[in-house]
Amino acid sequence: MVTNNDRIAELAVAIRNHGRKGDRVEDKFTFPWIGFNAKMNSMEAIVGLGALDHLDAYIERRRKNYRMLRDGLGVDLLPDANGAKIAHHCFPILFKSREMRDRILAAIFETGIECRRLYSSLPTEEESYRHLGYKHGDFPVAEDLSGRGLFLPIHQNLTDEDIEYMISAIQPLLL
Structure with a gap:
């Protein structure tokens, strides 16, 4: 951190x-x-310390991937605010309904592009949290966002060509 x-x-x-x-x-x-x-154990520490040498490049690559997706798809949920610079871990998209999200999520998945539901482990939806007694409606904002959103990858190992493929495959689905 x-x-x-x-x-x-x-x-x-x-x-x-x-x-x-x-x-x-x-x-x-x-x-x-x-x-x-x-x-961490010693081996994990060695790998982590080595990765720190590349941290600035990783963050910049993720920002570039985010900008490419934002510009290519015409979607922007997380603009930098008050001079802050976000180190994005993914690209979120919100849809008007769960049905629309589910349809587009399935279509994106069929293209071979990694994607997943937004916030897929809410206490109201996971067996491991059932013992806490939460029920649907206890977290209305999180439940709404989770039901309508998805994440696309933007990690530093994606190339410009990967992002361009994502845009060409996903953009028609958003129209």
């Missing part, structure tokens, strides 16, 4: 260490947040 926000950094460090507040003696066994312990 990369951030220039001290509060976010503090929270991230705490969450990765069982939610522990800090390393000062008075904080050592204070757990104000729910967290976990998922520290």
Whole structure:
């Protein structure tokens, strides 16, 4: 994770260490947040450190892929706001209805282009959350977006040709 926000950094460090507040003696066994312990092993650290050397290029490539899809498809859900620069992980599209989304999602899938539903693991839709007692309607905004949206890939391994193929295959479906 990369951030220039001290509060976010503090929270991230705490969450990765069982939610522990800090390393000062008075904080050592204070757990104000729910967290976990998922520290990397040495091999994962080596790979991660190597990837950091390419981080700026990866982010720029993802931004370029996002811009190409935005311009080619005529869809833009996430404009940069207030001078912020988004490091996109995917390209979201929202449709007027679940039926329209499902039809287009199936058609895109048939072209061989990776795609998936937007927010496909809501507590109201997943067996693993059933024990929490949530029911349809408890998260109306998330349920609406999840039901009408899909994600397209924009990862750094996609070439201009890949993005151009995506545009040519998907654009007719959006008309």
